[in-house]
Amino acid sequence: MVLPALFLILFSHELILLILPQSYGEVGRYIPLLTTAAFVKGWYAIFTMKLLYERRTKAIQLVGIIGALVNFLINFNLISHFGLYACILSTFLSFAVMALISKWISKDESAPKNGAI
Numbered sequence: 001m002v003l004p005a006l007f008l009i010l011f012s013h014e015l016i017l018l019i020l021p022q023s024y025g026e027v028g029r030y031i032p033l034l035t036t037a038a039f040v041k042g043w044y045a046i047f048t049m050k051l052l053y054e055r056r057t058k059a060i061q062l063v064g065i066i067g068a069l070v071n072f073l074i075n076f077n078l079i080s081h082f083g084l085y086a087c088i089l090s091t092f093l094s095f096a097v098m099a100l101i102s103k104w105i106s107k108d109e110s111a112p113k114n115g116a117i
Contacts, residue, residue, distance in 0.1 A: 008035045030088050037092035040099050047102035059105050067098035 008015070012035070013028035020027070051060050074090035082089070 002039075005035050005039045008032075030084065033088050033092055037088070037095050040092065040095040044095055044099040044102055047099060047106045050106040051102065056105070060102075063098050063101050063105070066101060067094040070094040070097050 012031035
């Protein structure tokens with residue numbers, strides 16, 4: 001998982017120029033952050049598995065709502081200034097927030113189980 005992501009981050013610009021027409025060359029600058037966001041989303045999925053196993057679905061719902069709010073607020077405030085890069089940044093940051101909160105919640109041994117937060 002790490003090696004393909006690292007390869008894509010390091011050589012995204014070259015791969016874009018090799019595979020796609022030259023007019024798509026600008027896309028290569030967005031791929032490293034998108035790849036990193038996908039990698040962080042994978043960690044979120046791993047932390048969420050423990051919550052699913054423990055049937056803590058309300059916690060998962062809360063994490064999803066917080067992630068959506070982070071994404072919305074960053075997009076709302078930054079798209080007019082940074083355009084597409086703001087969308088990619090907000091995706092990365094919302095996935096990171098979701099992963100961190102999920103990790104924190106999944107480590108909380110004192111939390112009630114069976115659907116409770």
